Amino acid sequence: MHSVVEILSVGNELLLGNTVNTNAAWIASQVTSAGSEVGRMTTIGDNLGDISCALKESLRRHPDFLIITGGIGPTFDDMTLKGVAKGLGRRTRLNANAVRLIRSHYARRFKGRSLRLTKPRMKMARIPEGSVPLHNPVGTAPAVRLTLGRTQVFCLPGVPSEAKAIFLESILGRILTKARGRSYVERWLRISGLMESSLAPIIDRVMSHTPGIYIKSHPRGIENGRSHIELHFSTLAPSQSVGIQRVSKAVGEMKKELRARAVRVGRCTEAPWGASRVRSSV
């Protein structure tokens, strides 16, 4: 069984279409590279009912990790921690460690000058009962970790630099541990001169010869009457070497099939196997 991650993004700005959800894509890319799978991404607004519902729905699907971003800051509409508590029938409580993290953040930032812990600042230290605050290396609001049955829940800030820093510091290691050496391997091939509908049976054939491989075609438009398609080969394998073997075999078979049809084949990207990956924003 693969380990499964769900991502829940909280923020009206996402539903307004003012902000493109790059956080979810970044986290998904990290999770995939770490040998786990993202099962679902959900985006909801800043309101208690939706946060509590979405949390309960996700927990019913029993992912290994639920990563929530957004809504843990000092303003009135930062209500993720209250929403999570509501979903669990718990309360939020002032957490002494969270207060310490906030205090030391301000002390670092203002070089020792002490800052009054006003109500909005203390709000960031009120976390659901049974949860643990996590160090935020970039901003003020501590992140939060909770274990609920088999699911580890993390609440991160929505500010991308903060979400990324906390993910790398406190979450990635746990995901890698859970993946137990499974490796994601992918490769892209750019082809031109074949329509997606003509490619479909070839994909079926190559996939039937290379079990464990997933091949997805991404149409990238038509230029001078020629279709351009990017073909994505990927696998989640028990080890990196198995993954590389699988992908290489599939890519090789595909190239042979395509050349027999005089289709122009180009290497789209030669990302280093495994770790670093290629992102395309369409």
Next chain:
Amino acid sequence: MHSVVEILSVGNELLLGNTVNTNAAWIASQVTSAGSEVGRMTTIGDNLGDISCALKESLRRHPDFLIITGGIGPTFDDMTLKGVAKGLGRRTRLNANAVRLIRSHYARRFKGRSLRLTKPRMKMARIPEGSVPLHNPVGTAPAVRLTLGRTQVFCLPGVPSEAKAIFLESILGRILTKARGRSYVERWLRISGLMESSLAPIIDRVMSHTPGIYIKSHPRGIENGRSHIELHFSTLAPSQSVGIQRVSKAVGEMKKELRARAVRVGRCTEAPWGASRVRSSV
């Protein structure tokens, strides 16, 4: 009551983190500008069970519109239409109008040369019982429309140029009709020299004086020891003029409060009221 839209994005590439979901943000921005609200965005992979579940979950929330993107093409993993049918306990059937749309697309593209309607090509004409195919002005696969109780469901291709063209041609008008003149108005203000936690009580005060206004703060980092924040004012009002009045009042009050604290206030963006909007990708 506002009219509510849900967006369901189907595609493994989104869960892998290979593709940033700009489709959802673009649709959300259009929906918001048209005076409706996006209630939730969901992203799932290319598999029948997840598509059928996510459809049923969304229908239970009774949105006015459910816009699904991705998975209506010719390849094996394009299974949105089958998944939708499964969720409804219906079948997919070859639709004569859909066949006609596909035929005329190929005829246009290949200047009358007739193209054999192979199985993968015919697959795009198999749509859920009770649904209607919609013209795709850019690509091959027809979109699909279904009415289910109070919810109008649309299935669009995942290729952004196709999704956008069909949205503008066949969906936007229906959303505008349902919004009955309601108008979304927004404005941004850029401020520097105040932390978000110091801003929080000011936002509370201004919002309490200007009902119907939503003010959200977006921290944009710290430079030379000064916090930079973008403040977003928005409202969904019964008419554009009411919206403009509301937002102007709130922006005016906010400026007064901030200047009294010697905070530097800049006009971040002067988007034309209403229609055109400003997008920030963070």
